[in-house]
Amino acid sequence: MCGGSAHHLCSNEYFASVLVEPPYDAACCSKSCADQYIVEEALHDAVIMSDEKSIVKRSTRLLSRQNRRYFVRDRIRLLELFSTMDIPNIKQFCREQDIPRQTFSGWLTKSSTYMNCHATAKQKSLGGQGQVESIPFGNELVTFMKDVRREEHVLTTAHMITWIKTHHGKWLDRYIAMKKDDASGYNTLMRLCQRFAHRHGFSQRVACVSRARQQELDETHRSFARQFWSKYSDYKASEILNVDETGIYYDMPPRRIWAEVGGSSKVDKSEKHSDRLTAVLTIRADGRKLPILFIVHGKPGGKIEADEIPSYPDGHVYAVQEEAWMDERVWQVYLQYLLKNELVAETPSVILADNLACHVSHASVETICLDLCASLEALPPNSTSVCQPLDVGVMGPLKAKMRSLWLREAPVKTSAEKRGAMIKRTIKAWNSLTEDTIVKSFFKAIPQVYEL
Template sequence: MVRKHARKPGSTYAAYSNKAMEDAMKAVSEGKLSIRSAAEKYSVNRCTLNRKLKGVHVQPYGRPPALSQDEEAVLLKSIITAAEWGFPLSCLDVRFIVKQYLDKKGVTVSRFKNNLPGEDWCRSYLGRHKDALTIRLSENIKRSRAQVNEETLREYFTNLKNSIQDIPVELLINYDETNLVDDPGKSKVIVRRGCKRAERIMDSSKATSSLMFAGTASGILLPPYLVYKAEHLYNTWQEGGPEGARYNTSKSGWFDSALFEDWFETVALAYFKKVATKDQPKALIGDNLSSHLTLSVIQKCEEYNIRFILLPPNSTHLCQPLDVAFFRPLKCHWRQVLMDWKMKHKGTIPKDVLPRLLKSTLKSLSPSIEKNLKSGFRATGIYPYNPEEVLKKLPATTIGNMSISDGLSKSLESYLRESRNATSTPKQKRRRLSVVPGKSVSGTSFQSEDDPDTPDLVSSEGEGNTPVSVTRATEEHTLQVSYTGDVQVGDFVVVRIKFAGPSNKMVDKYYVGQIYLELQGQYQCKLLRKSAKCDKTFIFPAVDDQWTFKMEDIIVVLPSPTIVRGRHKFKCNFSVVLQ
């Protein structure tokens, strides 16, 4: 088949569009034009127009397609369903599906090589169904996000309706954190034909800076909160930024509990105090990160009548207004501002320049900020309240009523359902091996030296990787204090956490943690990590590792440790005898 077909002069095939023929038929049917006049006006064949008006069968022009209309309709529904389930097909996938269908049917199409359609066929098929199909760049999402179901969302919206029904639109705030990268990304450029690598000289790095944004359902953007990855904060890092912006630092460069509390008091609470009275109901909507839920924030919310509303887990791409309609245009403007700066300067962005670039980004985005925020609240069904705005984005439960290849349709649906809800592969416990440099390693090196048949529960892999080993030990100085129920905020405890082990069986692991919040019969604690140098010494990681558990998961209450330079040393042994 010729890829770029050139129509021959004087060709007898139709030189008009279907719309032109429909307009001509409509003009004649309504008595506005005669058949001859309509044929001349719309440039259609007079004889063909006459036959169509009389209802005489007119064979479609052009070569008949390889698949019938019914078969193409089945393929169309299959392609749409696969995309809705999170597994969109490429043109190559569609071509192989058609080949498998033709082979199974026992039909050989001479125009296809080994029954495999070519790229031209796929392009023509998309052209015949351009009203329903298009080619787009795909975005990758995690399976945990794909498993958000209708039941979870309906429960969320039922609770949300009761929480925001009497709250003014200007007191309905959504917050979320994002980051600004130091890499403007790739862009299409013009180079010499045959050039294998199109390189552009531009300094970049993997450095990022965290930002907390918040906006109201009325379209008001609150001042941003910028967090640098550093130990100390300097005055030049705060100059030239957006009006009212706040600045802070952390070792990881991300938000932790202390930074979130500071943001809440200096940005969110400050805004509520400015526009509303203390007793007036307000709402703060955000994700369910444990670092965003602290005792201090909850107490402040109760004091100022602020309803702290959490989104369902793994649903921010559907329910978070800032994620849905604000962050994407923000990142587009940021990349443009970043590229303009890098074209004139060398090196990566200094921290004292970042506030000015952020201000330029928000200034260029300012004409559409209010519109984007309102669109985000509307698209997530929060304001105006409309759960169907989110529920309609979930994949259809069935492919539909298909008259052809129904077995293929059911197998496709079953495959998509299994792929979307696939279970994750459990991580196997590992430990560092003591080997001589230059000497090969055998399989026995992976067994515990004390008991080759028993996996080693205690690892010396380093800080931040090892749970507390809990065995039925009988050696001296073993801690044998069982949980009695008198747990208070600030206590150090050993908690049991369940994980999916081999063959998806739930296994128990035990960690040391400090309780910092008790809420509705549940406890929240910050987990410590074992020091690589001493089994009785623990430290808090740079990024808070928090966990929520019930009373029955508390194994033992530990005595207060001795704290030296951030290291918590306990006097007891951690081989706990389970009662």
């Protein structure tokens, strides 16, 4: 009834207080709505007091002011505009610009700070409102952590605490003394250091042992790029290829399991990989992908090669090896039955490969040079993480796509079904990779213009 019931109560209260009979039914929608403003104003202005308390309260609500957010760039523009006024008048300026005077006065007190700052397009504050660092020597601790990782040494929470014990023992004693006991102090200190590391750009990662330090890898990267383009600068992008092997697993054995709190974490058996195969991937610098060579776990000439392989998807090459890995025989299968069909004999090509023994053997070089009319360029030892295009920019996206595809696969049980699922999953992920991804991986791994 457009609030008619509320109008009825208010109007009846008013007319009863002044001892006058209501001239109309205030609950009637048409009349009460027409006189809404008059009734509410009369109730507001009437001073109706009893011996104990007021019997009338204000029924209207004041509109709350809408809060505004100003970017730092807007504040600087308004401060500059205010400074150009002949006779600066804060009240007049705020009225013309529709700015709360108290807000603008606060900006004026920090005008020098605003004028000297370099704000981004969407920055809403000058900064400095964040958490106050709880560790007074935080800058020194961060420097220590970065120095340790710069030399590629192991950095753990225990190392951080050891550094604190060595250089700020008094602070550590006071910190532990404030806790209930030493055990509580140790646990809170561990959490304090972990949160400190996260706030300053560190994350917990699985340690990866490298045979070469990062500085050495960077120098190797630069040297290899210069050497490669000095030899193959006249080659077209379609004539530069990179080949590498990667392991494909149907599922991964868990390193951790869920167990009830207070219960045992023992298991009846150790879970292993249900099955594995190797995919030999090849890409061109122009962004094109070659078919995949799948190395299946089995005995050459056995049941898998005779019965399963004919059922696998067409358009790719399949080989069987006892450990599902690359060896001299399988490498020759790759060169003769896959790569040879993709190369043009009259056009020179260069094949980038790591220094796996079967890749750089005398038989391999002879086959590539004589049968394929191409060149083999072996990557420097222990440098595939920075010099091999497949490792630099393709393997990561490929494995991510494969994990996503695994979520939508129907579970299978037999080894033959799992091998087929792995092959189909790999082919689908391989086909979904874009040419742009491959081109960028070559540019990153072997930059033609390298900044020295």
